[in-house]
Amino acid sequence: TKKKREKLDKNLEKRLDDVGVMWNVTLEKRENNYRLLVIFHKREGHSNVPFNHIEEGIDLGKWLNSQRQQKKKGRLNKSLEKRMEDLGVLWGFITDQWERYYLLLAEFQKREGHSNVPYSHMENGMKLGLWLKLQRQEKRKGKLVQTLEEQLEDAGVLWDVPPQWEYRYHLLGKFKEREGHSNVPFNYTEDGFKLGRWLKSLR
Numbered sequence: 001t002k003k004k005r006e007k008l009d010k011n012l013e014k015r016l017d018d019v020g021v022m023w024n025v026t027l028e029k030r031e032n033n034y035r036l037l038v039i040f041h042k043r044e045g046h047s048n049v050p051f052n053h054i055e056e057g058i059d060l061g062k063w064l065n066s067q068r069q070q071k072k073k074g075r076l077n078k079s080l081e082k083r084m085e086d087l088g089v090l091w092g093f094i095t096d097q098w099e100r101y102y103l104l105l106a107e108f109q110k111r112e113g114h115s116n117v118p119y120s121h122m123e124n125g126m127k128l129g130l131w132l133k134l135q136r137q138e139k140r141k142g143k144l145v146q147t148l149e150e151q152l153e154d155a156g157v158l159w160d161v162p163p164q165w166e167y168r169y170h171l172l173g174k175f176k177e178r179e180g181h182s183n184v185p186f187n188y189t190e191d192g193f194k195l196g197r198w199l200k201s202l203r
Helices: 002-007 009-016 026-046 060-072 078-086 096-112 128-140 146-154 163-179 195-202
Strands: none
Touching: 002 026, 002 096, 026 060, 026 078, 060 078, 128 146, 146 195
16 A cells, blocks of 8 residues: 555665555556456457456456446546557457357457358358348448457358349258268259359368
C-alpha cells in the first residue's frame, strides 16, 4: 500500500522497482492478463477468447468477459480499453454460441476438407448449415463484424456458393451413406452427374 511504501527505504524501493515489482496487486493482475491476451492474439490471430479458455493457468476467457461487463458499465480503465481495442477486442462479442458454432465449423472443415456446410447439415445436434447461411446473409448486408468475417475466411468459408454446389454435395452424401466412405473414383457417376471428377476438382 501507499503507506507501506512511504516507510520503505528509498534505495530498497528503487531496487525493487528495477526488477519490475508492482506495488498495486490489482494492476499487476490486470497487466498479466493483458499479457496473456497478447499471447493469445499472436497465436490465434484474433482476441475473441472463448469464455472457458485457460491461458497459462489463468481464466483468460472469464477475465475478458468481466472486462466487457466493466466496459458496459463505463468502469473500464481507459488505457486498458484502448490497448484491448488495438488488439481487436470486440465489446459486443458476448456470444459463446457464436464461438461454439465456429468450433463446430472448424471440426467440419478438418473432417470434410472444406467449409461449405450444406444448409440442412447438423453438427453435434446444432444447425451448422443454417448458422453459416445466416453469417453469409449478415455479410451481404454489410453487418458482419470484420473480425468475425476474417475468422470465417481463415476457416475456408466461401461467401458466394452457387446453388448447384448444394446439389452436388447432396449426391456426395448419398454416395457416402451407401458406400461408407467419400473416396469417389474419378470416373464415377451419381444420378448422371460426374461426381468423381467434381470431387477431384475440389482437391
